[in-house]
Amino acid sequence: MTIMQHRFLEFIPDHLEEGIIYISIEYCTAIHLCVCGCRNKVVTPISPADWKLTFNGKSISLYPSIGNWSxxxxSHYWIKDGKVEWSESWSKDQILNVREYDAEVKIKYYKTEPEPEIKRIEKKSRAFWGWILNVLNL
Ligand SMILES: [Zn+2]
Structure with missing residues (x-):
């Protein structure tokens, strides 16, 4: 079983050690080296649309799982209570599905509902008439 230690820091250091997850609360980001040993940096932004970090006073968990498909x-694993739990590797289809789902969540989170067409036209025509009145100095 792989143990994940954690460090709370303001800035993420340049040199990362394996088996440690570096967490910057200020920048809402956690970073660690891929637990398979490939030494790729895994950046997990912490936001309602990305990862959720929980700290129980002793160890940390990240939700959802980490899928390093790029x-x-x-590798695909969970970090739960400071331990790495391996998940099955994903097929190409699963990866595509997850990516699509991710994109949907992000769109929902970052964009508000588009304005209904009527409202937009109303606004435009109001702006147009405002401009005409302004030009005519009325
Ligand atoms: Zn790896």
Missing amino acids: FDCQ
Whole structure:
């Protein structure tokens, strides 16, 4: 079983050690070296649309799982209570599905509902008439 230690820091250091997750609360980011040993840096932004970090006073957990599908190792694992739990590796289809789902969550989170067409037209015509009145000095 792989143990994950954690360090709370303001800035993420340049040199990262394996088996440690570096957490910057200020920048809402955690970073660690991929636990498979490939030494790729895994950045997990902490936000309602990304990862959720929990700290129980002793160890940390990240939710959801970490899927390093952009690395050669394609490793997929959970960090739960300071321990690494391996997940099955993903098929290409699963990766695509997760990516799509991720994108949807992000769009929902970052963008508000688009304005209904009518409102937009109303606004535009108001702006247009405002401009005409302004030009005519009325
Ligand atoms: Zn790896």
